[in-house]
Amino acid sequence: MSNTAIFIALLTGVVVWFVVASRLTAKPWRGETKGDVGAIPLPAARIGLWAFMAVVTSLFSLFVSAYAMRMHHGLGWCHLTIPNLLWYNSLVLLGASVAMQLASSLAGRGRRATARTAMLAGGVLTIGFLVGQILAWQAIGPSLYFIQGSPAIAFFYVLTTLHGLHLIGGLYVLGRTMGRFNAGAELLDLRQSLSLCATYWHFLLLVWLAVFGVLLFL
Secondary structure (H helix, E strand, O other), X not given: OHHHHHHHHHHHHHHHHHHHHHHHHOOOOOOOOOOOOOOOOHHHHHHHHHHHXXXXXXXXXXXXXXXXXXXXXXXXXXXXXXXXXXXXHHHHHHHHHHHXXXXXXXXXXXXXXXXXXXXXXXXXXXXXHHHHHHHHHHHHHHHOHXXXXXXXXXXXXHHHHHHHHHXXXXXXXXXXXXXXXXXXXXXXXXXXXXHHHHHHHHHHHHHHHHHHHHHHHO
């Protein structure tokens, strides 16, 4: 019961954070970025990001629906014992989301050096989350040796791996943004990219909490 209350409180707080952060980062900058001929104007990039997130949401919804249907079907299903490490991983990913939002806000105020530090912190925390997920995968197997073959194990690995792959994709984009930072790109272009990165991190945080909730309570 206490875990349920903690999770609901955490999820509610993150949803509020996502809504507020999205409004903070949704700044309608006008004009194209100077010095970067191939840059995509922010409105088009933002629309593309939201379209991509809609597709990802549909994908995870399909997997969660399959999880629920297979669970109710019975036949070899056994509820997973979720390792406590996943709670710490959730807090680490929350920290990464906060760091990305801070980087976007600092870039918007012209604080280039501190924005770069916050962006690095977001990347490091994200890598820490992925490492924590690998450790959680290793902890799940031995704890369930007596029910090996349960479909719940397969769903756990599929859902967490799929989420991790989307985070790795985000890290790739973040790495390219960091490269432009180091190359001296204009701050206007950088803050636009960081705004999109922050939105994507908030989204993946919400996706993870939804997946975590399914694994924890279903």
